[in-house]
Structure formats: C-alpha cells, structure tokens
Amino acid sequence: MITFDGVTKRYADGTVAVDNLSLEAASGTITVFVGPSGCGKTTSLRMINRMIDATQGRILLDGQDVKQIEPSTLRRGIGYVIQQAGLFPHRRIVDNIATVPYLLGWDRKKARARAMELLERVGLDAKLARRYPFQLSGGQQQRVGVARALAADPPVLLMDEPFSAVDPIVRMSLQEELLRLQSELHKTIVFVTHDIDEAVKLGDTVAVFRVGGHLAQFSDPATLLSE
Ligand code: ADP
C-alpha cells in the first residue's frame, strides 16, 4: 500500500504543486491520478520514488516512510514508465528491457532471458528483440517501456501518461493489455492521466486532482460517474 499523509510540495520558486494530499493506493490495484494539466499529478507520482521530495508530510510504502528506505532498494522496488518510453536509442530492444537487471549485476544470459520473457508478456514478437527503438512504432516502444519497468519484478509500478502519445486505436489496445497484465501480475500501480475516460477504464480507484494540487474526489469509477 502507498500512503500519502498530508503531503505538500512547494517548489523553489514558491509554486505549491501539491497541497496537503492524503490518500491510500491499495496494494495490487490501479489507482489513477486524473485532472487537468498543472494540477500536481506528476509531482505527486515522482514523490513516491523520490525523484522529488515532499516539502511537508510523509509518503509511506507498506507503512515505511520512503525517505527511510535506501535509495537503491526503493528504485529496485518501483518500476517507472513515462510518456515517450525513454528507451536508450543505441541499445537493442532486448538490452533496453534488461537495463535494470544489468545494473543489478545479473548474469547477461539470465538478464536477456528475462527480457525475452517480458517481450512476450507485453505482446511483442521475439523478432523485435534485436531491433533498435527507432525501428519500432510508438505503440511498440511503449510496450517495451512497460517491459523494461517490469524487468526486476518490482511490486510497484508508476506510470506517467504512458499511452498519451499514441493514436487512439493503439491506446485502446495498450489499455486492454495493461488490464490483462495486471490481472496476472497484481502490481500496485499508480497511473497518471489527464483523460477521464482512461481513468474510469483503468482505475480501481480514481483520485481527481484540481488546480492548486488539491484532491477533489477519491472513489471507485462507478461512484465517480454517478456523482
Ligand atoms: P501535472 O502533472 O498535473 O500536469 P505537475 O505536477 O507537472 O502537474 O505540476 C504542478 C504544478 O507545479 C504546475 O503549476 C507546474 O507548473 C509546477 N511545477 C512543476 N515542476 C516545477 C518546478 N520544477 N519548479 C516550479 N514549478 C514546477
């Protein structure tokens, strides 16, 4: 479980991006942060893996303050997926997916075998393993981004608008793939989007942010739609 306990983030220039946020993202579920641009979704997400630190309040991972977790342990336990996949352009797909296992010092053979297994998991043909990122479509690159985030089998996955840059048809299939994957893997996922339809489709729980970094609503999608 991920707990935000009265979390505020004030940037150096005085901007309050997140204002006294308290919520719980239950283990094994998808919690979606949704709201207009600039309302503090990305800031909130990045405070979980400490790319950014909160100014006030605490974020707990299964009851432990993230500031008390050793940074390498924290990063190893949290996969991170961003909008433009962020793949290394000069590395083959198989090596992109195996990035974290390599860093963790896995045997190269084992790391590559893991990458090949994940390639299949995210619905890509094994033949793509030897290609470079520019030889893949945007949708395929996003799948690789998801595979890379899953490589060390982290319990938590943070996803920041992962499907926003692809066309609507591809986005739909990526969303369905994510739900299928989640039904097998039961990760604790926090998913950021500005698209309410996507939030309702993917979220077990939806946190609606409004400008100023306030939480406007926090509920399951059905309740959200009926209000
Ligand atoms: P969202 O993800 O909802 O679009 P962000 O978390 O990116 O929102 O941004 C929230 C607010 O914080 C915005 O007003 C944004 O301009 C501001 N902000 C983001 N990063 C910084 C920064 N490094 N310095 C100052 N203000 C920032």
Ligand code: ADP
């Ligand atoms: P190196 O050790 O220099 O990476 P290898 O001979 O092991 O060289 O591999 C050559 C290239 O083939 C590597 O860059 C890697 O991307 C790719 N490769 C290696 N193993 C596999 C695999 N199991 N599936 C797909 N591609 C692979």
